[in-house]
Amino acid sequence: MTKLALSDEILMKIDKPARYIGNELNSVVKEKDTVDIRFVMCFPDVYEIGMSHLGIQILYDMLNKREDVWCERVYSPWPDLHAILKEENIPLFSLESQQPVKDADFLGITIQYEMCYTNILQILDLSQIPIEAADRTENDPILIGGGPCTYNPEPIAEFFDLFYMGEGEISYDALLDLYKKMKQEGASRKDFLHEAAKIPGIYVPSLYEVSYKEDGTIAGFEPVYEDVPRTVTKQIVTDMTQAVYPEKPIVPFIKATQDRVVLEIQRGCIRGCRFCQAGMVYRPTREKDVERLKKLAYQMLKSTGHEEISLSSLSSSDYSQLQELVTFLIEEFKGKGVNISLPSLRIDAFSLDVMGKVQDIKKSSLTFAPEAGSQRLRDVINKGLTKEVILEGAGMAFEGGWNKVKLYFMLGLPTETEEDMKAIPELANDIAVRYYEIPKDQRNGKCQITISTSFFVPKPFTPFQWASMHDPEDYIARAKVVNDTVKEQLNRKSIKYNWHEADVTVLEGVLARGDRKVGNVIRTVYERGGIFDAWSEYFDYQRWLDAFAECGVDMDFYTKRERSLDEVFPWDFIDTGVTKEFLKREWQNAMEENVTPNCRMRCSGCGAAQFKTGVCMAER
Structure with missing residues (x-):
């Protein structure tokens, strides 16, 4: 050709x-x-x-x-x-x-x-x-x-x-x-x-x-x-500073989803959220030296002509040299027409000060990801975020001129109750109340809070890999509880609510924890015209249901079935460094609503120290 x-x-x-x-x-x-x-x-x-x-x-x-x-x-x-x-x-x-x-x-x-x-x-x-x-x-x-x-x-x-x-x-x-x-x-x-x-x-x-x-x-x-x-x-890079990194990344002809220079500042995460696969399989945390990042920023901006530079990390706020790096980027590039994007930041005084310098606050919104509305459920998932911290961060943001907040939650988490669902819009209302406590002449217009909920999908190599799921109708019922509760809030006019598709969630659950018997279903769906299932305009749930029936594969077996702690999983032959015994302990901690400190506070013996990187928190 x-x-x-x-x-x-x-x-x-x-x-x-x-x-x-x-x-x-x-x-x-x-x-x-x-x-x-x-x-x-x-x-x-x-x-x-x-x-x-x-x-x-x-x-x-x-x-x-x-x-x-x-x-x-x-x-x-x-x-x-x-x-x-x-x-x-x-x-x-x-x-x-x-x-x-x-x-x-x-x-x-x-x-x-x-x-x-x-x-x-x-x-x-x-x-x-x-x-x-x-x-x-x-x-x-x-x-x-x-x-x-x-x-x-x-x-x-x-x-x-x-x-x-x-x-x-x-x-x-x-x-x-x-x-x-x-x-x-x-x-x-x-x-x-x-x-x-x-x-x-x-x-x-x-x-x-x-x-x-x-x-x-x-x-x-x-x-x-x-x-x-x-x-x-699994194989991991032990020296992020010396690892290969593209100094001349390809520049697309048409606008890509992320059309910017990307600086990867670290891999791994110390947080230990029990639903997060990336936080488990990318352990241990490995940082890239700030001097290397400064040089890469120059080289990549010069070789691409991009006008934005973004930091890449699961949790940028945990990068130990963040303040020095961000200060350098602001001083070197902000006056040269280069925008600086700082995703994955916790909302604290430093982060808000930085964002105030690099964003147009009239256009931007701040993002919080509490994941659960109630403190009880945040403890179950080990989110490590209290209501007081959320409201304090929101308050500092409002006082700094922000008036738009995006809140991300999950529905269908293990042990979730109706009270936990209702706590989502109640937390949003509390944030709105915090905004309207500011004197009127100091506010930046009307407060806008957007709640988005996805439905929880249990993933391999997480403490929640043993969790069961629900039917699509049940997920929609949970979203309805949230939606109805939004309408009951004092500041409901300031709150907007969006939710994810429930049928896609169930299918993701099957594909995430499935075995080789699921392969025939995937092929059948493709042969029936299924492509671009990640795009809502092309996704056809009935086509998947028909394929499961035709292939004699029971979806409930992979989603709703209770799993015993001694069950052999399809992925058990893989060693990610994080042991199954640690995941079992964390599953039990979740059921008992116990919080596990992050890796910098205390080593919990997950097993990732076996990689001997020299930067695993267990060895510090």
């Missing part, structure tokens, strides 16, 4: 053709005949979403630094181009070379959320690559999956040749070196996968067999060869 594959006639028919033409600033073009390995990196969603993903930018930069590798990109074609590619039998192509993806050595897919699973099959189908790994030949690319959803890869295991557990900066070189060596030796695909399974962090699903009990739970999970490890251990 050549660049003529997308003719001017086709480009005229599709929305935003710039999604597919490549040649963006800082993209890498090599001669394919001068490299040994062609690696296509994929984000299985539309270009604007995929171009905002930091992980692909890091791996793209890292792999292209190798002279023997050319890393390219591909994203999910929007339905208009999807239809044309199918109708005209044009194989999906990479952006950089405009060559068929199927001709690459590797196709790497980052899997960030469960609702992209049908898009993974779309990528394979349009690339004319067999959807099931067992059907692929020596001429097909090796399909590798990475990202947070691979911490339970089993629902999509049959589609992948291998998965990478952990952070890609560590074992990719070993994997590619092995592939290059075995390719030169004329080894088979099967032999390569067998040897790849011995590399730390690599999981090859075809080399493991799953057995089930009569009740449908897992009886055993065993490797088929003695030299294949029983446990796959």
